[in-house]
Amino acid sequence: MLNKRYARRLEVMLAAAVCIFLILLGRMAYLQLYKGDYYGNQADGNRLRRTKITAPRGLFFDYKGQELVNNLPGYAVALQRQGQRDNEKVIGTLSEILNMPEDQIRKRIAANQNSYEPTRLKSNVSPEIVTKIEERRLELPGVLLELQPIRNYLYKELAVHALGYVGEASEYDITEGSYKGMPGGSIVGKFGIEKTFDKVIRGIDGSFDEEVDVAGNVVKQLGQRDPIPGKSLQLTIDKELQMVMEKAVDEQLAYLRSSGIAPNARAAAIVAIDPRSGAVRAMVSRPAFNPNLFVNGISEKDWQVINNDPNYPMGNKVISGEYPPGSTFKIITGTAALELGKVTPEELIFDSGQHWLIPMGNAGGEALGWINFQQALSMSDNVYFYEMGNRLGINNLVDFARKFGMGRKTGIELEGEASGLLPTPENKRKIFTGEDWTLGDTFNASIGQGIDLATPLQMAVMMSCIAGGGIYHQPYLVDKVLNNDGSVFEVRQHQEPYALGVSQKTLELIKQGLMGVAQPGGTASYFANLPKPMAAKTGTAENPHGRDHGLFVAYGPTDAPELVVAAVVEQGSFGSTSAGPIVYKVFEEWFREEGLIPSQAVK
Amino acid sequence: MQQNRYFRNLDWWLVIAIFGLVGIGICLIASATHSFAVTTGKAWHVERQSLFLAIDLALVIFSLRFDYRLLKDIATPLYVFNIILLLAVMFLGHSQLGAQRWIQIGPLSIQPSEFSKAIMIVCLAAFLNKRLETLDSFTDYLPALAYAFVPFILVMKQPDLGTSLVFMAILLGMLLISGFKVRWLMYMSGALIALMPALWHILKEYQKNRIRVFLDPELDPFGAGYHVIQSKIAIGSGLLTGKGWFLGTQSQLNFLPENHTDFIFAVAGEEFGFIGIFIILLLYLIVIWRGLTIALNAEDDFGTLLAVGITFMFMFHVLVNIGMTAGIMPVTGVPLPFMSYGVSSLTTNMLLAGLLLNINMRRQQLQF
Numbered sequence: 001m002l003n004k005r006y007a008r009r010l011e012v013m014l015a016a017a018v019c020i021f022l023i024l025l026g027r028m029a030y031l032q033l034y035k036g037d038y039y040g041n042q043a044d045g046n047r048l049r050r051t052k053i054t055a056p057r058g059l060f061f062d063y064k065g066q067e068l069v070n071n072l073p074g075y076a077v078a079l080q081r082q083g084q085r086d087n088e089k090v091i092g093t094l095s096e097i098l099n100m101p102e103d104q105i106r107k108r109i110a111a112n113q114n115s116y117e118p119t120r121l122k123s124n125v126s127p128e129i130v131t132k133i134e135e136r137r138l139e140l141p142g143v144l145l146e147l148q149p150i151r152n153y154l155y156k157e158l159a160v161h162a163l164g165y166v167g168e169a170s171e172y173d174i175t176e177g178s179y180k181g182m183p184g185g186s187i188v189g190k191f192g193i194e195k196t197f198d199k200v201i202r203g204i205d206g207s208f209d210e211e212v213d214v215a216g217n218v219v220k221q222l223g224q225r226d227p228i229p230g231k232s233l234q235l236t237i238d239k240e241l242q243m244v245m246e247k248a249v250d251e252q253l254a255y256l257r258s259s260g261i262a263p264n265a266r267a268a269a270i271v272a273i274d275p276r277s278g279a280v281r282a283m284v285s286r287p288a289f290n291p292n293l294f295v296n297g298i299s300e301k302d303w304q305v306i307n308n309d310p311n312y313p314m315g316n317k318v319i320s321g322e323y324p325p326g327s328t329f330k331i332i333t334g335t336a337a338l339e340l341g342k343v344t345p346e347e348l349i350f351d352s353g354q355h356w357l358i359p360m361g362n363a364g365g366e367a368l369g370w371i372n373f374q375q376a377l378s379m380s381d382n383v384y385f386y387e388m389g390n391r392l393g394i395n396n397l398v399d400f401a402r403k404f405g406m407g408r409k410t411g412i413e414l415e416g417e418a419s420g421l422l423p424t425p426e427n428k429r430k431i432f433t434g435e436d437w438t439l440g441d442t443f444n445a446s447i448g449q450g451i452d453l454a455t456p457l458q459m460a461v462m463m464s465c466i467a468g469g470g471i472y473h474q475p476y477l478v479d480k481v482l483n484n485d486g487s488v489f490e491v492r493q494h495q496e497p498y499a500l501g502v503s504q505k506t507l508e509l510i511k512q513g514l515m516g517v518a519q520p521g522g523t524a525s526y527f528a529n530l531p532k533p534m535a536a537k538t539g540t541a542e543n544p545h546g547r548d549h550g551l552f553v554a555y556g557p558t559d560a561p562e563l564v565v566a567a568v569v570e571q572g573s574f575g576s577t578s579a580g581p582i583v584y585k586v587f588e589e590w591f592r593e594e595g596l597i598p599s600q601a602v603k
Numbered sequence: 604m605q606q607n608r609y610f611r612n613l614d615w616w617l618v619i620a621i622f623g624l625v626g627i628g629i630c631l632i633a634s635a636t637h638s639f640a641v642t643t644g645k646a647w648h649v650e651r652q653s654l655f656l657a658i659d660l661a662l663v664i665f666s667l668r669f670d671y672r673l674l675k676d677i678a679t680p681l682y683v684f685n686i687i688l689l690l691a692v693m694f695l696g697h698s699q700l701g702a703q704r705w706i707q708i709g710p711l712s713i714q715p716s717e718f719s720k721a722i723m724i725v726c727l728a729a730f731l732n733k734r735l736e737t738l739d740s741f742t743d744y745l746p747a748l749a750y751a752f753v754p755f756i757l758v759m760k761q762p763d764l765g766t767s768l769v770f771m772a773i774l775l776g777m778l779l780i781s782g783f784k785v786r787w788l789m790y791m792s793g794a795l796i797a798l799m800p801a802l803w804h805i806l807k808e809y810q811k812n813r814i815r816v817f818l819d820p821e822l823d824p825f826g827a828g829y830h831v832i833q834s835k836i837a838i839g840s841g842l843l844t845g846k847g848w849f850l851g852t853q854s855q856l857n858f859l860p861e862n863h864t865d866f867i868f869a870v871a872g873e874e875f876g877f878i879g880i881f882i883i884l885l886l887y888l889i890v891i892w893r894g895l896t897i898a899l900n901a902e903d904d905f906g907t908l909l910a911v912g913i914t915f916m917f918m919f920h921v922l923v924n925i926g927m928t929a930g931i932m933p934v935t936g937v938p939l940p941f942m943s944y945g946v947s948s949l950t951t952n953m954l955l956a957g958l959l960l961n962i963n964m965r966r967q968q969l970q971f
Contacts, residue, residue, distance in 0.1 A: 017892070
């Protein structure tokens with residue numbers, strides 16, 4: 001029998017059990033009797049408190065390294081989980097101080113129920129609120145003031161559509177939108193580069209843990225995790241050029257309205273890119289808005305002003321505005337016709353004011369007589385290009401449009417880009433259910449009217465393909481990601497540039513034609529006043545809802561192109577009188593900067 | 604009249620201790636789930652625990668009619684059933700805290716690993732009992748070790764570190780009473796310690812964190828260390844006499860999560876104080892004392908093995924659970940026998956206590 005043989009072992013087991021119980025009892029005596037007062041205090045009011053330190057978002061620099069966006073010191077208000085009874089009173093007081101409905105506060109707390117960390121109630125609170133909370137500390141147990149840098153857009157509206165803005169993540173953002181799973185009250189990028197690069201520039205929040213008594217006095221420091229600031233971005237934007245461009249746009253829009261040339265000219269989109277790389281040097285969309293308004297939570301009044309504007313200030317028309325490219329499309333039609341040998345530069349075509357197959361003609365009904373390619377492009381003759389479309393056929397035309405990047409997103413680092421629309425028979429069938437393609441459609445397509453649509457950015461890229469010697473560069477806004485000490489973390493990679501496969505001879509002929517536009521006899525002859533030879537193309541897009549949109553694309557100087565500018569003025573009518581002068585002013589300042597024009601006396 | 608003789612042999616010490624523990628347990632569950640009961644208007648946990656207590660009592664009384672020795676015959680099917688059960692958890696169970704532990708059967712959410720502990724005791728006792736004559740050298744014990752290893756590894760895989768350690772405690776008790784040399788045990792522990800660094804890599808990240816945080820709870824006061832810190836505050840603040848039933852601030856204000864299951868002892872400490880805890884520990888000591896006494900008086904080796912296994916299991920649970928709430932053992936998710944809320948655990952423990960009574964009733968009456 002085991003129990004007889006090992007009876008001693010059973011006795012030892014019992015002795016061991018008694019020892020274990022004595023140890024447990026001793027531990028309890030230690031906790032409850034010896035350290036009892038300490039734990040009693042903790043249970044009464046000493047609480048663990050975690051205060052979050054929001055990581056500062058990365059800074060934005062222009063391409064010369066000048067700061068565009070930085071952070072100012074600020075605070076957020078958070079509430080640490082307390083006993084049920086305390087909370088009710090605190091919520092009432094807080095609701096009054098923060099001017100925030102109690103229900104909203106409760107909702108925030110409920111959403112954070114599964115975490116022991118404090119619930120953030122309001123971000124970027126004003127100094128007055130901070131003072132009020134400090135004054136009433138005793139009534140507000142568990143209320144924390146967390147360090148939270150405030151986003152600061154140094155030049156307000158400047159380049160707002162590219163830079164974007166930040167704001168508090170909405171309920172939708174957190175539950176199913178772009179910021180799923182982030183804690184309530186987080187400040188996140190809502191638009192522009194702030195949004196697309198949010199993960200990179202956000203950084204990692206830190207915190208410090210403390211033990212505090214009922215009155216909020218710190219009893220013990222438990223540890224600190226320093227925040228890791230977000231990475232900074234070096235942009236391709238040229239701050240001075242951006243300023244010049246915004247000023248030029250605003251002055252021109254005001255002039256167009258006040259002079260009566262275009263009383264409804266309120267919206268515009270202008271973009272400047274470097275044809276050598278695709279770097280976007282400036283980007284303007286009008287109307288605009290001040291991003292700083294959103295940082296603190298926009299007021300109802302300000303929001304109404306922005307939201308009720310029929311010209312939609314929140315949209316970036318450079319990438320989301322789709323316009324018929326009008327006569328600027330003749331660059332593509334011309335390239336295709338020359339490259340495929342459908343016409344020689346010497347061949348003369350007779351413009352009687354109307355094409356002989358279909359009675360479609362020039363805008364003003366003029367007739368230019370016998371003209372060659374150069375003259376047709378410089379004077380933007382429609383009949384000549386109808387004939388080019390006729391000889392090419394729609395498929396060849398669309399093929400070339402694709403090479404120039406039409407009909408697809410450029411992939412620039414911004415949300416909300418439109419892809420434009422290619423004038424294909426399939427697209428026509430989709431829009432006008434089942435209607436077949438006609439020769440008239442091909443005519444319209446060859447001069448950029450009809451169903452053809454392009455964004456201002458696509459127009460700039462098209463012009464850049466010519467300026468850059470037949471190379472397509474993807475446009476981009478972010479050049480480098482920088483570490484906190486300013487060293488380079490990452491040089492952004494972009495889509496590999498590709499050659500259009502258009503001969504230098506064709507490009508030279510197009511260039512000569514576009515230079516003709518900017519010389520006496522061309523549709524933008526005033527460009528001849530600039531100190532260097534320029535290439536340009538005007539365009540006017542039919543607009544069924546009002547006056548025509550004015551379009552203009554240009555690059556210069558033609559011997560070594562440095563800058564391409566594309567401009568659209570909504571309801572500005574002729575491109576040469578509405579959009580052209582803006583582009584002219586931009587180049588004027590560009591050359592003045594280079595010392596080619598004597599600087600004006602400062603008024 | 605056979606029956607009467609058995610009931611005269613009922614171990615009243617054990618019965619009273621267990622009723623005391625279960626009664627205090629239900630009182631504590633009522634307090635710990637008070638805020639839940641107030642918001643839902645229904646004392647769901649208390650009702651459920653009481654209902655199963657009644658069912659379990661009926662089961663125990665019924666089981667006393669049968670001789671525990673009948674279990675020897677069904678040990679092998681039980682062992683197979685156990686393996687299937689554990690595999691079922693792995694594939695069908697739903698998880699909590701990274702571990703798969705629950706199986707849903709109709710309205711019941713059961714924790715098969717609890718029942719698995721009881722089955723382990725019965726099977727291992729039967730297995731050793733059959734081979735007692737041949738147990739001499741260390742190698743004679745290897746089949747028994749292998750036998751225990753299979754369910755052990757399945758539980759480990761779930762991963763349920765707590766239950767697998769309980770298996771080891773059961774095995775340890777039975778080996779000791781079947782004549783396993785203490786020397787061998789020391790060699791094995793030595794080897795285990797040498798293997799520690801390798802075992803560390805097998806643990807899941809959350810288990811590693813529990814051990815790290817066990818060593819220093821303030822590493823993560825809002826995460827893994829939260830339970831232990833809050834539990835210590837609850838117990839410590841109970842002082843000598845406690846804050847009173849339903850009056851524990853830590854427990855009532857939800858500072859202490861899981862307070863009706865694994866951390867129920869902290870509620871006891873806060874509301875009933877050192878005196879309450881002293882009584883509870885005394886009741887557990889009575890259970891252990893009676894368990895070992897029943898082992899000593901058992902009529903046959905099978906009874907001795909069973910009684911030692913059961914006692915070791917109770918002892919281990921009490922040590923690990925209370926040690927955890929007091930911050931001297933890592934958090935492993937082992938419930939407190941007879942007190943923690945949980946029908947699987949309660950049923951298993953009641954049936955095992957019934958088995959102790961059963962062994963006691965059929966003993967030789969030599970000591971009187």
